[in-house]
Amino acid sequence: MRQLDAVVVGAGFAGLYMLHRLRGLGLSARVFEAGDGIGGTWYWNRYPGARCDVESMDYSYSFSEALQQEWQWTERYAAQPEILKYINHVADRFDLRRDVQCSTRVTSAVFDEAAGRWTIETDRGDQVSARFCVMATGCLSSAQAPTFPGLEGFQGRWYHTGRWPHEGVDFTGQRVGVIGTGSSAIQSIPIIAAQAAHLYVFQRTPNYSIPAHNAPLDRDFERRVKAEYGEFRRQARESRVGFVMERNDVSALAVPREQREGEYEKRWSRGGLGFSATFADLLTSQEANDTAAEFFRAKIRSLVRDPAVADLLTPRDYPLGTKRLCVDTNYYATFNRDNVTLIDLRKTPIEAISPHGLRTSEREYAVDSLVFAIGFDAMTGALLGIDIRGRAGQPLRDKWAAGPRTYLGLTVAGFPNLFMITGPGSPSVLSNMIVSIEQHVDWIAGCMTYLREHGQATIEAEAGAEETWVTHVNEVGHLTLYPRANSWYMGANVPGKPRIFMPYIGGVGTYRQICDEVAAKGYTGFTLQ
Numbered sequence: 001m002r003q004l005d006a007v008v009v010g011a012g013f014a015g016l017y018m019l020h021r022l023r024g025l026g027l028s029a030r031v032f033e034a035g036d037g038i039g040g041t042w043y044w045n046r047y048p049g050a051r052c053d054v055e056s057m058d059y060s061y062s063f064s065e066a067l068q069q070e071w072q073w074t075e076r077y078a079a080q081p082e083i084l085k086y087i088n089h090v091a092d093r094f095d096l097r098r099d100v101q102c103s104t105r106v107t108s109a110v111f112d113e114a115a116g117r118w119t120i121e122t123d124r125g126d127q128v129s130a131r132f133c134v135m136a137t138g139c140l141s142s143a144q145a146p147t148f149p150g151l152e153g154f155q156g157r158w159y160h161t162g163r164w165p166h167e168g169v170d171f172t173g174q175r176v177g178v179i180g181t182g183s184s185a186i187q188s189i190p191i192i193a194a195q196a197a198h199l200y201v202f203q204r205t206p207n208y209s210i211p212a213h214n215a216p217l218d219r220d221f222e223r224r225v226k227a228e229y230g231e232f233r234r235q236a237r238e239s240r241v242g243f244v245m246e247r248n249d250v251s252a253l254a255v256p257r258e259q260r261e262g263e264y265e266k267r268w269s270r271g272g273l274g275f276s277a278t279f280a281d282l283l284t285s286q287e288a289n290d291t292a293a294e295f296f297r298a299k300i301r302s303l304v305r306d307p308a309v310a311d312l313l314t315p316r317d318y319p320l321g322t323k324r325l326c327v328d329t330n331y332y333a334t335f336n337r338d339n340v341t342l343i344d345l346r347k348t349p350i351e352a353i354s355p356h357g358l359r360t361s362e363r364e365y366a367v368d369s370l371v372f373a374i375g376f377d378a379m380t381g382a383l384l385g386i387d388i389r390g391r392a393g394q395p396l397r398d399k400w401a402a403g404p405r406t407y408l409g410l411t412v413a414g415f416p417n418l419f420m421i422t423g424p425g426s427p428s429v430l431s432n433m434i435v436s437i438e439q440h441v442d443w444i445a446g447c448m449t450y451l452r453e454h455g456q457a458t459i460e461a462e463a464g465a466e467e468t469w470v471t472h473v474n475e476v477g478h479l480t481l482y483p484r485a486n487s488w489y490m491g492a493n494v495p496g497k498p499r500i501f502m503p504y505i506g507g508v509g510t511y512r513q514i515c516d517e518v519a520a521k522g523y524t525g526f527t528l529q
């Protein structure tokens with residue numbers, strides 16, 4: 001069996017940077033990637049309109065000053081092809097490809113207690129032994145498969161936004177049905193509507209979406225950032241969400257109505273995710289949140305001509321921001337087009353896919369193509385897709401049967417030398433993920449160095465430390481309004497998945513401090529052997 005220092009699973013932003021750091025430590029490593037190419041999210045999600053909703057100057061690696069100086073983004077928010085180009089540039093620049101094996105899915109990772117090593121197996125028949133196993137499998141990489149009855153007999157074509165054909169799809173002249181109105185749907189609907197003869201949008205839950213106001217990147221802004229990129233990155237690392245947004249310490253309820261509306265209006269015109277930071281308590285006080293939600297609802301009414309359609313597009317049963325806030329270009333206005341019809345699946349649920357369309361409880365819609373924008377088995381899906389077994393052969397699937405349990409979102413008790421990048425229990429999906437990825441990779445690399453310098457073979461989370469962390473993550477989550485939404489943060493979009501608020505909401509900066517302190521004190525909460 002091939003012997004390695006480390007195996008990394010996944011070749012997105014996380015896996016590639018992990019490989020770079022492992023090389024720097026002089027460790028032998030192999031990256032296995034299920035996709036036929038590198039890039040993770042940006043390899044798979046090629047649907048029309050796929051775009052980052054964190055600004056380009058923030059959503060990029062910071063580990064190399066030369067890299068961040070030489071790369072030039074073209075837009076305020078980069079589109080998928082540009083991000084994929086960037087990742088490929090990074091892979092070439094740092095000569096990463098020779099240790100990446102694509103088209104290879106890791107099927108199992110089993111800890112051999114006697115040897116103190118992991119045995120990793122793939123669907124290509126690889127079997128390797130590694131001291132460390134790093135899961136860089138992604139929080140949003142396990143696409144939900146459509147399970148509608150009748151799909152196998154559908155005579156048209158169907159697509160999943162998270163598995164989009166590389167050659168693209170031309171919907172010109174077609175009748176198209178989009179199922180879902182989450183972020184991917186909100187990005188793709190305006191573009192599909194402009195092509196299609198008719199677009200039917202099948203909605204279960206309306207989302208709050210804010211305009212991106214995307215534009216070519218302001219070159220003055222770029223120059224200013226690049227002149228002091230180090231400081232710009234430092235502030236991002238210490239921020240709450242991994243990029244600096246103008247914060248406001250004041251409660252939404254502490255200011256007069258006109259002033260409050262003025263603040264909302266300002267943020268709306270600026271566009272992007274900063275809206276949720278308009279006031280200090282939007283995500284902790286229902287009353288405060290209601291003021292922002294009402295502002296949004298008025299905006300939807302003003303943007304959508306047909307009051308019945310506007311009403312249907314208006315979220316009412318969960319607080320703003322507790323499902324990921326979407327960022328769009330012309331989403332609401334698209335529903336003013338004559339060739340777009342919105343269908344309320346709460347009133348008239350889908351009964352089946354028919355050979356030539358889709359049947360709800362009310363009627364049949366004839367379509368040529370169906371687009372499933374139905375999201376992901378978030379945060380745990382990709383991890384539990386692998387048969388991971390720790391001490392005494394304990395399956396991770398058993399350990400997490402009632403929901404994920406980790407220490408710091410990085411490690412699991414009973415699973416020595418196994419690391420997760422942006423695992424459940426870390427800020428992950430609540431942050432600019434590149435910042436969170438770099439923080440985790442750096443922490444893991446620091447930990448490996450420490451083990452080497454102290455002559456230790458393994459590191460393992462203690463059960464008590466894990467328990468305390470799980471409780472803390474849960475408590476902090478419940479101080480906010482997040483658990484009030486049936487969101488994918490809560491596992492609510494996957495039938496049968498335990499309802500737990502999975503990410504850590506304590507803030508990126510605070511979380512980093514906690515992780516750094518654990519390390520500085522000789523890895524408190526861990527057993528080193």
Ligand SMILES: Cc1cc2nc3c(=O)[nH]c(=O)nc-3n(C[C@H](O)[C@H](O)[C@H](O)COP(=O)(O)OP(=O)(O)OC[C@H]3O[C@@H](n4cnc5c(N)ncnc54)[C@H](O)[C@@H]3O)c2cc1C
Binds near residue numbers: 045050434
């Ligand atoms: C449409 C979309 C838009 C997004 N927009 C933003 C944004 O605006 N801002 C932001 O911060 N984040 C965004 N994200 C989150 C995004 O996933 C992260 O920013 C980042 O790309 C994650 O990188 P990663 O390497 O951790 O995971 P991924 O990019 O998901 O890569 C994980 C890789 O692991 C592979 N893998 C999984 N299991 C296995 C296995 N068993 N064997 C082999 N390979 C495996 C997968 O194929 C995948 O390629 C978005 C996600 C999506 C889906």
